[in-house]
Amino acid sequence: MSHTSGVRQAQKRQTRQALLDAGLRLLEQQNLSSLGLRELTREVGVSPAAFYRHFPDLAALGVALVEEALGSLHGVVRAVMAQTSDSGDLIDRAVAIIAEYVERHRPHIRFVARERYGGVREVRAAIAAQLHRFADEVASGLAAQPLSAGWTPEELRVLAELYVDHMVSTAAAFLDVPADDPEARDHLVHAARMRLRIISLGRAHWLDETV
Amino acid sequence: MSHTSGVRQAQKRQTRQALLDAGLRLLEQQNLSSLGLRELTREVGVSPAAFYRHFPDLAALGVALVEEALGSLHGVVRAVMAQTSDSGDLIDRAVAIIAEYVERHRPHIRFVARERYGGVREVRAAIAAQLHRFADEVASGLAAQPLSAGWTPEELRVLAELYVDHMVSTAAAFLDVPADDPEARDHLVHAARMRLRIISLGRAHWLDETV
């Protein structure tokens, strides 16, 4: 039995990560489908052929980047949904978390926004799968709240998708705000909160008419 | 004074349109930034150099496609907003119009969805400008409704953006539904209506808390 990580494996992981990092850097300014394999390996300082030791395709690298970008977010979503505070506070916190996440992972989020409807099928599918999981998590979080009494699972699902949609478009909007323009940022935070409040208000009164 | 359209001009417009049509066809399966100039002219059956008689760039062709895709929609939006019927009916009608528009202009809408956050700055800007105009139109439509009494212009603007966002993401969702799957389509129509109702409900109760 060998070490779980010998020198060999560690070095391989290192250049694999270098490929991912360089890819993300280059993808800040262009599409995945216009990223060249040679362009990428040149940036890393490695021969073109070396790429194939790690990925069969640039599409595969894209899928790996999707996991990197959104994988760690599921825990965050579940944590937010599990919180028990009044809804106003929860909304403010959710918006703040989105804003912070975008700021700290700007290239990753930009990549996801670009490729969500981009030209590479595998990557589109990977992103769609992640968003689907987010909706699942939000839906089950909502189901645990007292406000959801009387809602069918299908209705909760639609509501969850609405929240996720809002999360995505808010994140995309934050991308367009320059890092050094706190005023525009605050404006966006304010708007995002208001939109969330409108949705939550609609949710609270959903059963009024049918009763 | 010459004719407004001689044979010369008419033929020029014709090949220009052929370039746009072929571009749209090719862009159903790929990004604008991965579309080749030669690939395009080959599809049209014209020499590569001919392209420059009509556009300086592929980016310029992209901008023209944005106008083609969204330009005619402003009238539709204004017409819908001007309608005076109960809100439930209006919601159903709006969703139906979106669904139909996507079905009849699928390649155009796909193009816009792809390039909204795509790799070509000029095209992104053109799309953002169009969406901005949509928000303006929706906002002024909302302002004319009695329900908007007590709303500040800023609040109306945020609400309008929420509606436009919803319109866009609904349209994008329709893109993923195969043309021969009316069941999935109906499911989507139903979900879109519900989301719109939630938003409209939230709007109706927005002033409850501050009063």
Add this chain to the structure above:
DNA sequence: AAATTCGGCGAACGGTTGTTTACTGAATGA
């Protein structure tokens, strides 16, 4: 100590790309 595994390299392959050039020939205008 010897055998094997394997990440990375350099070179070559046929093919593509965007752009410029000088040109042709039909539509246009004097």
Add this chain to the structure above:
DNA sequence: TCATTCAGTAAACAACCGTTCGCCGAATTT
């Protein structure tokens, strides 16, 4: 009728592309 305009052409440019090949040398296993 003659001169001009101009959409479209063919050819050439240098540069770049993804992929495959055999090989090297260090890490690993026997």
